[in-house]
Amino acid sequence: MKAILIRGGRVIDPASGLDADRDLLLKDGRVSAIEAPGKLNGAAKQEAAEVIDAKGLVVAPGLVDIHVHLREPGQGYKETIASGTAAAAAGGFTAVCAMPNTIPVNDSPETTRWMQSPERGAQIRVFPIAAATRGSMGEALTEYGALKAAGAVGVTDDGKPILGDSIMRQTLAAAARAGLPVIQHAEDTRMTGGCSMNAGALAFRLGLRGMPVEAESNLVERDIRLLSEMKNGRAHLHVAHLSTAKALEAVKSARRNGLHVTCEVAPHHFVLNEEAVADYNTHAKMNPPLRSEADRQAMLDGIIEGAVDSIATDHAPHAAHEKEQEFERSPNGITGLETALGLTMAVLHGKHKLPLSRIISLLSTQPASVLNLKGRGSLAVGSFADVVIFDPKKQWTFQASASKSKSRNTPFDGWTMLGAVIATISEGRIVYRG
Amino acid sequence: MPKPQAKPRKEPATSTPQVFSQHSGSLISVADLNLDEVTSILKATAALEGEDALKRMKHLFKRRVSLLFYESSTRTRTSFELAAKQLGADTVLVSALSSSIEKGESLKDTGITLRALGAECIILRHPSSGAPYVLSRATGLPVLNAGDGMHEHPSQALLDLRTILTHLRGSKPAPVSETTLKGVTITICGDIFHSRVARSNMLLLPRLGARVLLSGPQALLPETAASAGPGIAIERDFDKALKQSQVVMMLRIQAERLAGLNLDLEEYKVRYQANSERLAAHAPEALVLHPGPIIRGLEITSEVADGPQSAIAEQVRHGVAIRMALLVRALTSQASGRAASKGKRK
Numbered sequence: 001m002k003a004i005l006i007r008g009g010r011v012i013d014p015a016s017g018l019d020a021d022r023d024l025l026l027k028d029g030r031v032s033a034i035e036a037p038g039k040l041n042g043a044a045k046q047e048a049a050e051v052i053d054a055k056g057l058v059v060a061p062g063l064v065d066i067h068v069h070l071r072e073p074g075q076g077y078k079e080t081i082a083s084g085t086a087a088a089a090a091g092g093f094t095a096v097c098a099m100p101n102t103i104p105v106n107d108s109p110e111t112t113r114w115m116q117s118p119e120r121g122a123q124i125r126v127f128p129i130a131a132a133t134r135g136s137m138g139e140a141l142t143e144y145g146a147l148k149a150a151g152a153v154g155v156t157d158d159g160k161p162i163l164g165d166s167i168m169r170q171t172l173a174a175a176a177r178a179g180l181p182v183i184q185h186a187e188d189t190r191m192t193g194g195c196s197m198n199a200g201a202l203a204f205r206l207g208l209r210g211m212p213v214e215a216e217s218n219l220v221e222r223d224i225r226l227l228s229e230m231k232n233g234r235a236h237l238h239v240a241h242l243s244t245a246k247a248l249e250a251v252k253s254a255r256r257n258g259l260h261v262t263c264e265v266a267p268h269h270f271v272l273n274e275e276a277v278a279d280y281n282t283h284a285k286m287n288p289p290l291r292s293e294a295d296r297q298a299m300l301d302g303i304i305e306g307a308v309d310s311i312a313t314d315h316a317p318h319a320a321h322e323k324e325q326e327f328e329r330s331p332n333g334i335t336g337l338e339t340a341l342g343l344t345m346a347v348l349h350g351k352h353k354l355p356l357s358r359i360i361s362l363l364s365t366q367p368a369s370v371l372n373l374k375g376r377g378s379l380a381v382g383s384f385a386d387v388v389i390f391d392p393k394k395q396w397t398f399q400a401s402a403s404k405s406k407s408r409n410t411p412f413d414g415w416t417m418l419g420a421v422i423a424t425i426s427e428g429r430i431v432y433r434g
Numbered sequence: 435m436p437k438p439q440a441k442p443r444k445e446p447a448t449s450t451p452q453v454f455s456q457h458s459g460s461l462i463s464v465a466d467l468n469l470d471e472v473t474s475i476l477k478a479t480a481a482l483e484g485e486d487a488l489k490r491m492k493h494l495f496k497r498r499v500s501l502l503f504y505e506s507s508t509r510t511r512t513s514f515e516l517a518a519k520q521l522g523a524d525t526v527l528v529s530a531l532s533s534s535i536e537k538g539e540s541l542k543d544t545g546i547t548l549r550a551l552g553a554e555c556i557i558l559r560h561p562s563s564g565a566p567y568v569l570s571r572a573t574g575l576p577v578l579n580a581g582d583g584m585h586e587h588p589s590q591a592l593l594d595l596r597t598i599l600t601h602l603r604g605s606k607p608a609p610v611s612e613t614t615l616k617g618v619t620i621t622i623c624g625d626i627f628h629s630r631v632a633r634s635n636m637l638l639l640p641r642l643g644a645r646v647l648l649s650g651p652q653a654l655l656p657e658t659a660a661s662a663g664p665g666i667a668i669e670r671d672f673d674k675a676l677k678q679s680q681v682v683m684m685l686r687i688q689a690e691r692l693a694g695l696n697l698d699l700e701e702y703k704v705r706y707q708a709n710s711e712r713l714a715a716h717a718p719e720a721l722v723l724h725p726g727p728i729i730r731g732l733e734i735t736s737e738v739a740d741g742p743q744s745a746i747a748e749q750v751r752h753g754v755a756i757r758m759a760l761l762v763r764a765l766t767s768q769a770s771g772r773a774a775s776k777g778k779r780k
Contacts, residue, residue: 200658201658201661201662204627204658204659204661205662205663206563206564206585207563207564207584207633208584324540325541326565326568328562328563329562
C-alpha cells in the first residue's frame with residue numbers, strides 16, 4: 001500500500017482538539033504523522049508517498065455512520081454491501097454500522113462474519129450490529145459474547161423493537177456483561193398499527209393514520225426506567241433515530257441522573273418536517289416519520305446544545321417499484337449516505353453557524369465513541385488512516401440519478417448541498433475522489 | 435392535491451422541487467378547484483342536465499372511460515357509469531376481484547395497462563388514501579377520484595354542494611363566491627375520522643363561507659379534525675349542533691374501517707342518531723343529507739331518511755349530473771385556468 005501525504009489542508013480532529021493547518025502522512029493503513037505544513041516532505045519522499053494537495057480544504061477523520069441498512073444478505077436488489085459502501089465512500093464515510101434486519105436476520109456469528117468478508121467487496125469498513133434476539137422475534141437472546149467476538153459492535157432488533165419488559169431487562173443485562181450497547185428503535189408498535197406518518201392535523205387531512213409522539217417517547221421512558229433499575233452500572237442504551245422533543249427530554253433527564261444513555265438523530269429529522277409528505281411523497285416516508293415543525297426544531301436545538309450524541313442516516317434503500325406504490329403500502333425509509341454531510345453542513349454549519357469541529361464531531365468522533373469503534377473517528381497518530389477531505393465552502397446539487405446506491409429513494413433529489421467531498425480514504429486506500 | 439402553500443421546509447436549499455404535474459382534467463381533491471372552477475362545473479352540470487338526451491351523447495361520443503374500482507360501490511360507480519354513457523362515452527369497469535389486481539398487479543401497472551388499452555380517463559375508487567396520485571403519476575391521464583381511503587371524495591362534495599345550493603337559493607345556477615354560504619351552518623355527524631366524504635365537504639364548504647360543525651364521539655372524531663382547515667369546529671353535543679344548523683349531513687359508521695375501536699352502538703344511537711324527535715326538537719327546518727349507504731335504524735331512522743326534510747334521493751340524482759360535468763371537464767379540458775401548482779401534462 002502506497003503511503004499518502006495530505007498536504008496543506010486544515011486538519012480538524014475534534015478528538016485531539018486540533019484545528020490547524022497541518023500535513024498528514026498515512027502509512028500502512030494508519031495515521032503515521034501529523035506535522036506543521038512542509039515538515040513531512042522529507043518523510044513523504046522517502047516513502048514515495050502519493051501527494052494530495054488539500055489547500056483550502058478540510059482534512060478530517062472519516063465520517064462514521066452508526067445506522068445503515070445495507071440489505072445484504074438477502075435483498076441485493078435494494079442494495080449490496082458493495083454498492084452501499086460505495087455510496088458511503090462518496091458521502092465521506094469510512095465506517096458504517098449495518099443493521100441486522102437482513103434476510104436472514106443477522107443473529108449469528110456466521111452472518112456477522114459473512115458481512116465482513118472481503119468477498120462482499122466493501123469499499124469501507126463495515127461493522128455489523130447484530131440482532132438482540134433470535135430472528136429479532138423478541139423472545140430468546142442471541143449470544144452476545146460470540147457475536148462480539150465475530151465483530152458485532154452492538155445489538156438491536158431495530159424495526160421490531162423489544163417491547164416486553166422482561167426480555168428488555170435480559171437484553172440490557174446480557175449486553176452489559178458482553179460490553180455491547182443495546183440500540184433501540186423506540187416505537188411502541190402497539191400504538192402504531194396501520195400508521196404511515198406522524199399523528200396530527202396533517203395526517204387527519206390526508207386521511208392517513210398517524211403515529212403519536214408517545215409511541216416513541218413511551219418506549220424511551222420505559223427503557224430508561226429499566227436501565228435505572230439495573231444493578232450493572234455498565235449497561236448502555238442507545239436510542240436510534242430519535243425524532244421527538246418528548247423522547248429527547250427523557251434522554252436528557254436520564255443522563256442528568258447518571259445513566260449511560262446516548263442517542264442519534266437522522267438528517268431528515270432536523271431538515272424536514274411532516275409537510276414533506278403532504279403530497280403523499282413516498283420518498284419522504286420513513287419510520288420514525290417526519291414530525292411536526294416543533295419536533296424538527298427540538299432536534300436542531302438538541303444537536304446544537306450538545307444533547308444529541310450523533311448524527312446517523314438510517315440509510316434505508318428500497319427499489320423503485322416498492323416506493324411507487326400507494327403511500328400506506330410503500331415501505332419505510334430513505335437513502336442518506338450521500339446527503340448526510342451536505343445537509344448537515346448546509347443546515348447546521350451554513351445556517352446555524354455550528355463550527356466545523358462540531359460538525360465533524362457529530363458525524364465522526366462522537367458516533368465512533370458511541371459504538372466504541374477503536375481507532376476510528378480520530379486522526380491521532382496510530383489511528384486508522386480513515387480520512388475525509390472536503391471543501392466546506394463548495395455548494396453542489398445532489399442528483400439521485402447519479403447516486404452510487406442501488407436505490408434512489410430520497411426526498412433530496414435536486415437539493416443544494418454545502419460541503420463537497422474531494423476524497424475519502426479508508427485505512428490508507430483512496431476509495432473515493434470527487 | 436392537498437394545498438401546495440405548505441411546502442416542506444427546505445432550509446438548506448435553493449432546491450429544485452420535484453413539481454409533479456397532474457393532468458388539468460383530474461379531480462383528486464377539492465383543493466384542486468378554485469371557486470371559478472366550481473362555478474363552471476355547476477354551470478356545466480345544469481347545462482348538461484337540461485340538454486336533449488341525443489344531443490348530449492355527442493359530448494364524449496366514443497371516448498373511452500375506465501372505471502377502476504378497488505372497493506365496492508353502488509351510487510358512485512353507477513352514477514359515473516351512467517354519466518359517461520349519457521355523454522356517449524364507452525365505459526369499461528375493472529374491479530379488484532375480477533381482474534389481475536387479485537393476482538398482485540400493482541396500481542401503477544394496472545394504470546399503464548388501462549392506458550395501453552385506450553383509456554382516456556380513469557375513475558378510481560381505492561382503499562388507500564392518496565392512491566389517485568400514484569395513478570395520475572403513472573399514467574398522466576386525467577384521474578377522477580371516486581373515493582380514496584379516508585382522504586377525499588370530491589365529486590360527492592360537489593353534488594352535496596349542488597343539493598345544498600338548490601335548496602337554499604333555487605335551482606338556477608349562479609356563480610359561487612366566498613360569501614355564497616355565508617351564515618349557513620352545516621353539521622356533519624358521525625364517523626368523521628374514517629370519512630372521505632366528510633373531509634371533502636369540510637374542506638370545500640367553508641371556502642364558500644359556510645361554517646362546518648363536526649359532531650361525533652371521540653373515537654370517530656379526533657380533536658385534530660378541527661384543524662383540518664378554516665371554518666371548522668367541533669360540537670360533540672349533536673343537539674346543540676343541530677340547533678345552529680340549516681343543513682345536517684349524516685354519515686354511516688364504517689364497520690369495515692373500525693378495527694380495534696370499542697364503540698357502544700346503543701349509546702351512539704342515543705347521542706347521535708338522526709330521528710324524528712331529535713329533528714323536531716332541534717332542527718325542524720334543516721335539510722338532511724346522507725352520502726349513503728345508509729344503515730337504517732343506526733345513524734338515521736327510516737322516518738327521517740324517507741321524511742320531508744330528507745334530500746338523500748335528490749343527492750343521488752345530482753350525482754349523475756355533477757359527474758357528467760366532471761367527465762366533460764376531464765376529457766376536454768386544457769391546462770387553462772388551473773391552480774398555479776398544476777402544470778399541463780407534457
